[in-house]
Amino acid sequence: MKKIPGWLPTAATVLAVSVSSQMLLPAATAENAPVLTVDQDLNNTAVQKTLHISGTASNASEVNYVCVNIGGQSFWTNATLDSTVSPADGFSAGETVKYSLDLDVSALAAGKYTVNVAARGKDDTLTQQAFVVDMNEVKAPDPQLSFDRDLEGTNAYGTLSLSGTASNASGVDYVCANIDGQANWQNAILDTAVTPADGFSDGETAKYSLKLDLSALSAGEHTINVAARGKDETLVQKSFTIHVMGTEPxxxxxxxxxxxxxxxxxxxxxxxxxxxxxxxxxxxxxxxxxxxxxxxxxxxxxxxxxxxxxxxxxxxxxxxxxxxxxxxxxxxxxxxxxxxxxxxxxxxxxVNTAPQLSVDKNWNGANVHGTLSLSGVASNVSGLDYVCVNTDG
CATH class of the missing domain: 2.60.40.650 (Immunoglobulin-like)
Structure with missing residues (x-):
């Protein structure tokens, strides 16, 4: 009987093969036992929204996949594998992979959960690690409203340009502004295709812009109120004072x-x-x-x-x-x-006529004492502004 490396057959095992028609897996030796490492110390880690897991997996038959399960759910999520890494000690090229996974846990309620990480070889050998993480309740950040420039005390005439960003965890419904507390709110233009502010996700930050008409205002101090409303109807407001001038540009x-x-x-x-x-x-x-x-x-x-x-x-x-x-x-x-x-x-x-300048007498190389009298003609299609002379540059 031909021996499978690392596995010494016995009568009992031969009988098991003949009866069940199943292939028995070779016993892993100390040199080629599958290895699974995790880069992070996940035990008792506080988690919100996303759990990042990475590490290496090694298997003498090569790694088939690495997957992660949380809370004993029936579904496993496969990690991304990179086989271009150097093999771990005792393994050959191609037998070690780097794995990484960003696991979405935003739907989980607060509490402790067991995270299982499993690596399976192409020979079906399996190695696992388990950790307990603490899911914290995700508290939505407070709504935010900012201005691109400080407008407090600004002199203004005719039109005031407002711009900045508004952020809301429910998404921004609208940004509007009014003058002196009157019911004259004007809606700003919104652009949500921007990088979200810190603590917010895609689509939760909007760039706003508005040209506020001041033409009907009297000269003097006026208060501008800016409000940003979220889709959950939460509201954030800011106010500043401008000085409307009675002078045109x-x-x-x-x-x-x-x-x-x-x-x-x-x-x-x-x-x-x-x-x-x-x-x-x-x-x-x-x-x-x-x-x-x-x-x-x-x-x-x-x-x-x-x-x-x-x-x-x-x-x-x-x-x-x-x-x-x-x-x-x-x-x-x-x-x-x-x-x-x-x-x-x-x-x-x-015109296509170049300016001209002439000197009545050629003074080049002349000996001069006391006073030099210069005269000549200057012409310029735009008219002459002046003719001037200097000495030695």
């Missing part, structure tokens, strides 16, 4: 450029004022999407009717060398931090 140009002749480049500068502060000033050509941002510098003295920090000096050297000769429309736009926008338009006439 302003935008000016330092010099009259409308109708000016231009060649190569043009300098555009002026002042912009917004009661919420200036976010940016930009310029485009001929209505194309070719906006260029101007350089901003806050003015120490704001324009009349504005507060410190509300007025900026802007400037931009705009390259127009690629424009065809003829008339072109330029648009200057100033945007406030409250998203109010004011624009100005003007037309320039692009």
């Amino acid at each position: 302003q935008l000016s140009l330092d010099k009259g450029l409308d109708g000016a002749n231009a060649y190569g480049g043009i300098t555009i500068s002026g002042e912009a004022s917004h009661i919420s502060g200036v976010q940016y000033v930009c310029i485009n050509t001929d209505g194309q999407n070719n906006w260029k941002n101007a350089t901003l510098e806050k003015k120490d003295t704001p324009a009349e009717g504005f507060l410190a920090g509300d007025t900026v000096q802007y400037s931009l050297n705009l390259d127009i060398s690629s424009l065809a000769p003829g008339d072109h429309t330029l648009e200057v736009a100033s945007r406030g931090n409250d998203e109010t926008v004011v624009t100005k338009f003007f037309t320039i006439h692009v």
Whole structure:
């Protein structure tokens, strides 16, 4: 009779085989006994929602599967296996796997449960470990409401842009805002395709945005109330005060450029004022999407009717060398931090004549004593601003 490695047949075992027609499993030797390890110490672990289990399983016949059962239920959940790991001591390549499983336990009531982890080899040998875990009652996090920026004490005019996030364990039903406690609630736009806030699950956090119309408000202090309501009707609210200004945004140009002749480049500068502060000033050509941002510098003295920090000096050297000769429309736009926008338009006439400068006398290499008299002609299609001279750079 041929021997199966690790199993010494006897008359009794031969009889058992002939009678039952079942294959008897070889007895595992100390060298190749199945091994199951668990990375975590799960005994008396407090668990909420998800139980993470991982470890290694080794079997001389290779591992068929690793599965987990909790609370003696009739169903087992298979773990994910990775056989590319180094084999455990005493085992060959392919005989050890890394397993991992995130077991959903959110439906279980609070209490203690036995967790069974089992690894079965391809020869049907089985090894198990059992742990007792403590399921804690899952307490839903309190509803949350936040703002993207601090609006308390903000100066505002015309429109106030509100945005932020709202979170509720039951899901967010709506976010709305009103002014001065009146029954004038306005609903915000919600976007739930965002990363949930800490402690919340997918779909329980929403990004909200709302442009609140302030045009009917008198100048002075006003209270804005923002409320977020969950699908379970729980409510969270926040309030802040804004100062409505009676001054419209302003935008000016330092010099009259409308109708000016231009060649190569043009300098555009002026002042912009917004009661919420200036976010940016930009310029485009001929209505194309070719906006260029101007350089901003806050003015120490704001324009009349504005507060410190509300007025900026802007400037931009705009390259127009690629424009065809003829008339072109330029648009200057100033945007406030409250998203109010004011624009100005003007037309320039692009010519193909380069600026010219000549000197009446060639002074190159001349000996000079006392005073040097310079004269000549300067031409520029946009008109001359000044001619100046310096010495030695």
